Amino acid sequence: MQIIMQNAGRVLIKKHNRKVNVENGDVIQYQGIYYKEINEIQKYAPIQTMFVGIVCEYRADTSGITGIYVEPLYIHDAIQNQWKKIMNYEIPTTHYFSYPHLLMLPGKEYRHLPLYFLHTCKNVNLHDFYHFTEEFYL
Numbered sequence: 001m002q003i004i005m006q007n008a009g010r011v012l013i014k015k016h017n018r019k020v021n022v023e024n025g026d027v028i029q030y031q032g033i034y035y036k037e038i039n040e041i042q043k044y045a046p047i048q049t050m051f052v053g054i055v056c057e058y059r060a061d062t063s064g065i066t067g068i069y070v071e072p073l074y075i076h077d078a079i080q081n082q083w084k085k086i087m088n089y090e091i092p093t094t095h096y097f098s099y100p101h102l103l104m105l106p107g108k109e110y111r112h113l114p115l116y117f118l119h120t121c122k123n124v125n126l127h128d129f130y131h132f133t134e135e136f137y138l
Helices: none
Strands: 002-006 009-013 019-021 027-037 044-061 064-077 082-086 101-104
Touching: 002 064, 009 064, 027 064, 027 101, 044 101
Parallel strands: none
Antiparallel strands: 002 009, 009 019, 027 044, 044 064, 064 082, 064 101
């Protein structure tokens, strides 16, 4: 798996040469982590679920592009088996954040909660999700 520049945009090349556009502004469905607040002692429980979001930036090192940041817009509620619109996403103001999700290539490391779910990414049309209006708060 790799992320390359192709036709003036970033493209994720997955298994069997499947391509996913991951340029800033592209909409993808992907597996991510919902950090559910529990209590003062445990703080958060990580819950793995599906998201729909917009690619907002990339991460790179000297070897090239190593990952993408994705701003989550919709979350799949597995209990109710439905998509819900995320209402309270805020752009991070510190170096330590849970969202946007940082999806990294296998074998690449970073200290700010990287997720290794790039293999789950696929391009989707945001218009297919507009009818999901039930609200969800991170």
